[in-house]
Amino acid sequence: MNLPIKLGGDSPKVFKFTEYFLKSRNKPGHVDQLTALEAIANAIHHELQVLDKETRHSLVGMVEKHPGKYIRVILLQDGETIHNAFFDRTARKKLR
Structure with a gap:
C-alpha cells in the first residue's frame, strides 16, 4: 500500500510500507x-x-492524537519505505 503525504514541498511524497510493518500493526505499542x-x-x-x-x-515525531508521547518511525535506506513505527518511551531522555 502506498500513501501520499505532503512534506514541505509542492508535490506530495509517497510512502510505502514493508510487509513487516503491515503485519505488526496489531502488536502492543505499534501505531x-x-x-x-x-x-x-x-x-x-x-x-x-x-x-x-x-x-x-x-x-522521532509527535502527533495530536497522542499528546506528550513520542513516536519513532524507521524508514529503509530509500527514505520512502516505512519498516516500523512505535511509541518510544526512551525518546524523551535521548532528545535532551
Whole structure:
C-alpha cells in the first residue's frame, strides 16, 4: 500500500510500507499507517542507523492524537519505505 503525504514541498511524497510493518500493526505499542505518516510530517529528530549492510532512517515525531508521547518511525535506506513505527518511551531522555 502506498500513501501520499505532503512534506514541505509542492508535490506530495509517497510512502510505502514493508510487509513487516503491515503485519505488526496489531502488536502492543505499534501505531497505524496514518499515525506513522503524521509522526514523519511532525518529526523533531532524525538520525541515520548504520547496520551491517544497510542504513536506515530513524525519525522521532509527535502527533495530536497522542499528546506528550513520542513516536519513532524507521524508514529503509530509500527514505520512502516505512519498516516500523512505535511509541518510544526512551525518546524523551535521548532528545535532551
